[in-house]
Amino acid sequence: MQQDPEVADRVRKVIADAGATQREFARRIVMDPSKLSRSLGGTRRFTAAELARIADTGGVDAGWLLGTQLPGTQNAAPPARRERTAAAPEGGRPLQIVRETVRLVAERGFHAVRVADIAEACATSTAAIHYHFPGRDDxxxxxxxxxxxxxxxxxxxxxxxxxxxxxxxxxxxxxxxxxxxxxxxxxxxxxxxxxxxxxxxxxxxxxxxxxxxxxxxxxxxxxxxxxxxxxxxxxxxxxxxxxxxxxxxxxxxxxxxxxxxxxxxxxxxxxxxxxxxxxxxxxxxxx
Known part of the structure; x- marks a missing residue:
């Protein structure tokens, strides 16, 4: 099943609005640059978790990325970019999750680190962790x-x-x-x-x-x-x-x-x- 090509177009717009190259944006969302390139080229589907990280990093709504049409709304343009609040993690939630994971791995070892530990370190829920990274392997x-x-x-x-x-x-x-x-x-x-x-x-x-x-x-x-x-x-x-x-x-x-x-x-x-x-x-x- 192929992904709607408009999804790739919306992701390109997010990258352009971020003022980043594809490689730099891939680094920000902690994604293999070759996977991002293939997804933008239509030979690979974005996963739900990847789109969640793109939306969070780009400050847009995940529904807009997917083209989810709400009654009385238009999908031609992205919603206004969300401003980071003082409580928002630097670099966005995905990078915060990864940084805290690495810190905890250094302290305890990977197999001693639970998703609940990462959620606590990020002051968020385990559901939020799984939203961006569905499994421990991810x-x-x-x-x-x-x-x-x-x-x-x-x-x-x-x-x-x-x-x-x-x-x-x-x-x-x-x-x-x-x-x-x-x-x-x-x-x-x-x-x-x-x-x-x-x-x-x-x-x-x-x-x-x-x-x-x-x-x-x-x-x-x-x-x-x-x-x-x-x-x-x-x-x-x-x-x-x-x-x-x-x-x-x-x-x-x-x-x-x-x-x-x-x-x-x-x-x-x-x-x-x-x-x-x-x-x-x-x-x-x-x-």
Whole structure:
């Protein structure tokens, strides 16, 4: 059963009124950009939950998106955009739900977090949670996607002002070293989601896509370093695979270590990574 093409037209209007690109709007509603593109192109139906998130984020009525005609009303134009009240969550309810889910997962682990806990953290009802994300799998997938987007944005900001590729790589290593409470929090989420990826096909696909992007970022930095002469001639893809695996293993050891014991510390991790880069990637220094 095909979706009314006018629904896609209304969604396009919402995106245009939001002043966002399709990719940016997909990020706001925590939706796979390719799914949004296919739905707008008519090869995929929007789900009810996706339309709910679009309506909430766009500040329009979900009934208008669906073309629900009320007696004495017209559907040619959207209702007046709803103004956010002081009590409305920043970024809209869907993003609030996802952010609180990620926070609770970091604190307790995914399987210890109930929908009721998320609803309480968002000061809303469980029905409102299910309205935007019908099942736990939907919520987990959205949480993974949000973490991916946030991590990508942090990486881009971190290396924006780097002097050269060697500096870029040092910045990426620093970003991945769990020193601060926020960095430890981020790693705790990822470790929990890794375990879930082994059980969930949808999360597994996201996990694979995240690591494809992450390794591609590192490989691009190494490739530029080779071109700049700051790194020796190596295969960027292979070097990125080894380095990211080392980062993951060391970060896991850091998080598993109790502060004040003889376990692996963030400083140990950082030093080990810099020594590895110097031994395997850094170009030989001139005599």
């Amino acid at each position: 919520l987990l997938e959205a949480a993974v996607r949000w973490c991916m987007d946030e991590d990508t944005a942090r990486r881009a900001a971190r290396i924006a002002d780097a002097a050269d590729a060697a500096d870029e790589l040092r910045q990426l290593i620093e970003l991945q070293t769990p020193r601060t409470p926020q960095q430890r929090w981020q790693w705790s989420v990822w470790l929990d989601l890794w375990a879930e990826a082994a059980r969930s096909t949808a999360v597994g696909r996201l996990h694979a896509e995240y690591y494809r992007q992450w390794r591609a970022t590192v490989a691009d930095v190494i490739r530029r370093g080779v071109d700049q002469g700051v790194f020796r001639l190596v295969d960027p893809q292979s070097a990125a695979l080894r380095l990211t695996a080392l980062i993951d293993g060391l970060a896991t050891q850091v998080l598993a270590s109790t502060p004040g014991t003889d376990g692996t510390t963030p400083d140990d991790m950082h030093e080990a990574l810099l020594v590895y880069v110097d031994a395997t990637l850094a170009a030989p220094r001139s005599a």
